[in-house]
Amino acid sequence: MSKYIFILGVGRSGTSFLGELVSTTTSPIRFISEPFPGIPTLKNSQYLDSSFIRPDDKKRIESTCQTIKKLTDSDSLIEDPSFRIKRNEENANTLVIKEVHGLLAFPAIHKALNAKTIVITRNTLKSIDSHFSGPQKKRTYLIEEYNYIRKLLKKKQQSRNVYLDNTIDHLSPRCAAYFKRPKLFTTTVARQACITELLRQYLIAWTEKGKSTLHVTYEDLCLKPIEHSKRILNFMDLANNEKTISDIKKLTTDSNKGYYATNKISKEILEREYRFLSSKDIQKLNALIM
Numbered sequence: 001m002s003k004y005i006f007i008l009g010v011g012r013s014g015t016s017f018l019g020e021l022v023s024t025t026t027s028p029i030r031f032i033s034e035p036f037p038g039i040p041t042l043k044n045s046q047y048l049d050s051s052f053i054r055p056d057d058k059k060r061i062e063s064t065c066q067t068i069k070k071l072t073d074s075d076s077l078i079e080d081p082s083f084r085i086k087r088n089e090e091n092a093n094t095l096v097i098k099e100v101h102g103l104l105a106f107p108a109i110h111k112a113l114n115a116k117t118i119v120i121t122r123n124t125l126k127s128i129d130s131h132f133s134g135p136q137k138k139r140t141y142l143i144e145e146y147n148y149i150r151k152l153l154k155k156k157q158q159s160r161n162v163y164l165d166n167t168i169d170h171l172s173p174r175c176a177a178y179f180k181r182p183k184l185f186t187t188t189v190a191r192q193a194c195i196t197e198l199l200r201q202y203l204i205a206w207t208e209k210g211k212s213t214l215h216v217t218y219e220d221l222c223l224k225p226i227e228h229s230k231r232i233l234n235f236m237d238l239a240n241n242e243k244t245i246s247d248i249k250k251l252t253t254d255s256n257k258g259y260y261a262t263n264k265i266s267k268e269i270l271e272r273e274y275r276f277l278s279s280k281d282i283q284k285l286n287a288l289i290m
Contacts (some may be wrong), residue, residue, distance in 0.1 A: 004068070004115035005236050007098040010199050012130040012143055013122040015207065016264075021100040021221070021229045022118075024279050025238040025245040028089035032071065036085055051101035051149035052144035055161045061105055065112045069093060076141040084178055093236070103199055104145060107163060107206050115212070118232055119203045122218035126195050126276060132189060133275035136210050139188045146179075146195040153179045163209070167202045189281065190288060197289040222266035225252040230287055 007022060009015040016033070023031055035165050036051040053060050072095045086098075099106075110117050131141070147166070151157075153176065158165050168176070175194050182191065207215040214235050221228050233240045252266040273284065 003094040006098045006117040009120040010196050011100040013125045018120045026241055026245045027238040028092040029094045030088050030092040031096040033084040033098045040200045040276045053102045053105035055104040065276045079151040116214045116267050119207045119215050121200045128193050129274045129277045142195045163206045168228050193285045193289055222270050
């Protein structure tokens with residue numbers, strides 16, 4: 001394979017929706033969804049202990065890049081049941097990976113693999129509401145990223161990552177204070193809001209500096225899915241035709257109500273009221289992260 005494409009975003013920000021839209025391409029691709037939680041190591045088939053990769057861990061980033069490269073030429077790897085394979089044409093020359101884990105390390109992974117990356121972001125409170133109103137019982141997503149930022153702030157260290165350092169410098173005073181000393185009466189919702197907002201800003205800061213990165217918002221994608229999908233596919237050098245347009249229309253006008261479903265009436269999602277967060281929660285969280 002000759003091309004690597006990453007679709008990145010915080011969980012519940014629209015990565016699955018974007019991935020489905022990209023999958024309407026008529027180009028032959030191999031598309032794997034969220035391999036990082038179960039991605040095999042180079043030496044054996046044991047899973048990595050964690051999907052979190054420190055952005056300054058050069059060895060881990062290098063080994064991760066090597067593993068991603070193996071996904072382009074080894075059918076035995078992608079037959080692993082831990083992988084969610086969306087498409088896998090035999091003549092594919094492009095590997096597409098959709099991921100919500102390891103986001104802090106992706107600028108380095110992207111650069112090492114000379115990849116193209118699409119980042120999708122969404123209003124932080126909408127992402128939080130969607131996350132907490134879902135079926136998951138454990139709310140530990142992004143806990144390692146949160147702890148990593150806490151250590152940096154407590155020690156007043158610089159991470160040697162210009163995007164991360166700039167993002168930390170632009171956090172709201174309350175959000176920065178929460179990372180340093182979370183209050184005992186706060187909940188995992190506040191923690192999730194702080195780290196989600198930091199990652200949203202981090203991904204935007206990165207895409208604004210790169211020629212091989214593109215940023216799209218979930219809100220824009222819902223409002224004008226055909227226009228933005230064509231822009232994204234052209235940026236990726238992936239083909240699209242009348243069938244692509246037809247498939248996009250079908251994806252964004254269906255009435256599926258499932259939590260993980262992507263084929264919904266996209267415009268209606270933007271008008272949906274909060275399901276988990278109360279008006280008081282929204283007020284408190286806005287004061288924390290804004």
